[in-house]
Amino acid sequence: MKLSRRQLLIGASAATFAPSVAWADDGDKLNPRSIAVGDVGPKSATFWARGRREGRLLLNIADNPDFSNAREVWGPFTGADVDFTARLSLDELPWNQQVFWRATIDHDGDQGEWMVGTFRTAGPDRDVRFAWGGDTGGQGFGIDETRGGMRIFEAIRTHKPDFLIHCGDLAYSDGPFKATLKLPNGGTWHNIVTPETAKVSETLAELRGRFRYNHIDDNFRNMLTEVPVFHMWDDHEVKNNFWPGAPVKDIRYKAWNANALIGPAKRAFFEYTPIGGGRIYRNVKYGPLLEVFMLDTRSERGPNSMNEQPNYGFDTQWLGPFQRDWLKRTLRESTALWKVIACDMPLGIRSGGEKKKSDNATNGDGVPLGRELEIADILSDLKKHGVRNTVWLTADLHFAQATKYHPDDAVFKDFDPFWEFMAGPLNAGTGMLHPLDNTFGPNLEWASIPKGLPRHAPPSDGFQFYGIVEINAQTKAMAVRFFNAEAKELHVVNIDPVGV
Known part of the structure; x- marks a missing residue:
């Protein structure tokens, strides 16, 4: 396994150590x-770890x-200023190989206990399997250990996917937890x-x-040791x-203004996710069969409104012009057969915001x-440039749905047919069915919940879904x-590629 000298020594000259260990807590x-680990490609991945003391991230990487014969890779210094988290991206990993890795926070030679994980890098001539979903910890439903914790993450792990795309709402910062919640069936969460x-x-x-908080849950933490996550x-x-x-x-x-929350929220989000680079919207080339394009519909959007403006401008931005143009360009440039566009919100399912103002x-x-x-x-633009085999994966509405756009x-007809698939929630209250907007011709093939299901049904009712x-x-x-x-398994859709 080849790693460059620069990677093996990254940050070595920059680290300085305090005279004594600063502990985050009593452990x-x-x-x-x-x-x-996240953003895994044929030869690259981003590694992340959290310890309980300040020191230097130390990785061992082996086949x-x-x-045996593991490579030692030093990462950045960590401490209380980043909540004892550390992240390191490497780009000279072996392709199409099972990678075994372990991490610890080294304090001046005291390595402590290793944390061990494994994953497979992308490569040609092999099947690809990955999971997706979103919405974790919403509607007051956190970790209930009397019910086995956030068990859906253990279910995902059993499929041994190459990675999981988490489409957003990884945490509900606006939803406090109470020690107990009374459930409609008389039980207690x-x-x-x-x-x-x-x-x-x-x-x-x-x-x-x-x-x-999510890392307190054994199911979530154990899944992370085997399943890379692409975060949005x-x-x-x-x-x-x-x-x-x-x-x-x-x-x-x-x-009094969301701007006071966005900065610290985004900083904490990046500190706690293995994202390669400093941008939420990005693409990961996963070999000749697949490229994943992850979007950010929050950072550059205009104000929520009735959303009926006839002309494009700041107040109609959803992605914003830079991200929109990046997406069109990178999709045109992609050489992968399948192009999966991961979006935090669905395209043609109507869901309102405050006073019926549109949030999507x-x-x-x-x-x-x-x-x-x-x-x-x-x-x-996709139709004009002959970009085929695009599939949209979304979350947000707390149920699963398969929708074909044609x-x-x-009403708007200048596009090629495509599929959109929605999944979730991953341990949160269940949503309710929403009407479709005919602008882009959505046709509902399947939905995971019945009409009339009470909104915010607890995870214990069984209406939790992943794809x-x-x-x-x-x-x-x-x-x-x-x-x-x-x-x-509840439903399957089989799609043959165009032009093969």
Whole structure:
């Protein structure tokens, strides 16, 4: 396994150490040590770890579980200023190989206990299997150890996916946990509650505590040792339905404007996720069969409104012009057969915001208006340049759905047919069915919940959903499968690629 001298020595001259260890806490369960890996490609990955003391990230990387002939890789210094987290991207890993790695926080030669993980790098001539979903810890449902914790992450792990795309709402910073919640069936939900999750999170320390909370759960932490995660964000990492400059009309907050929350929330989000680079929207080339494009519909969006503007401008931005143009360009340049576009929100399912103002891109039936103008521009550009085999994966509405978009059924017709698949929640309250917006011709094939299901049904009711995507290396076909938290398959859609 070849790693450059620069990578082996990264940060070596920059580290300085305090005379004594600074401990985050006494090492109890509520102050977890954890590891994760993300943005895995053929030869690259981003490694992440959290310890309980200041020191230097130390990795061992090997091609065997015994770590014989392991390479030693030093990472950055960590301490209280980054909540004892550290992240390191490497780009000279062996392709198409099972990688075994372990991490610790070294304090001046005292290495402490290793945390061990494994994953497989991308490569040609093999099947690809990955998971997706979103929405974790919402509607007051946190970790209930009497019910086995966040069991859906253990279900995902059992599929041994190459990676998981988490489409956002990794934490509900605006949703405090209570120790107990009375359920409609007479039962009780018992939450683990930490000081940071007992109130709305608005300071950097509180927001760090929000993202740290998931790592308390054994299912989540164990999954991370085997399943890389490609992270995105949505609104609840900051506040429900936020946009830059949005007023905060909530007496629970000291902040009066969302801008006071965005900075610390984004910092905590990056500190707690293995994202390569400093940008949420990005692409990961996963070999000849697949490239993943992850979007950010929050950072550059205009204000929520009735979303009926006829012309494109600042107030209609959803992605913003830079991200929109990046997406069109990178999709045109992609050489992968399948191009998966991961978006935190669905394209054609109507869901409102405050006083019926639109929080997503839809606005009702008819020609493209408001934020729909960006979507129309992207879809028509794909058709114009012959970009085929695009599939959209989303979350946000807390149920699963398979939707086929077709110009024959659309008001706007300048695009090629495509599929959109939605999954979630991953341990949160269940959503409710929403009407479709005919602008881009969505046709509902399947939904995971019945009409009339009470909104915010608890995870214990069984309406929790994730998706598994499989690409066959021989036939090149894609199968999209939906599962519940018991790992029971509920529905499958098979798609043959165009032009193969």
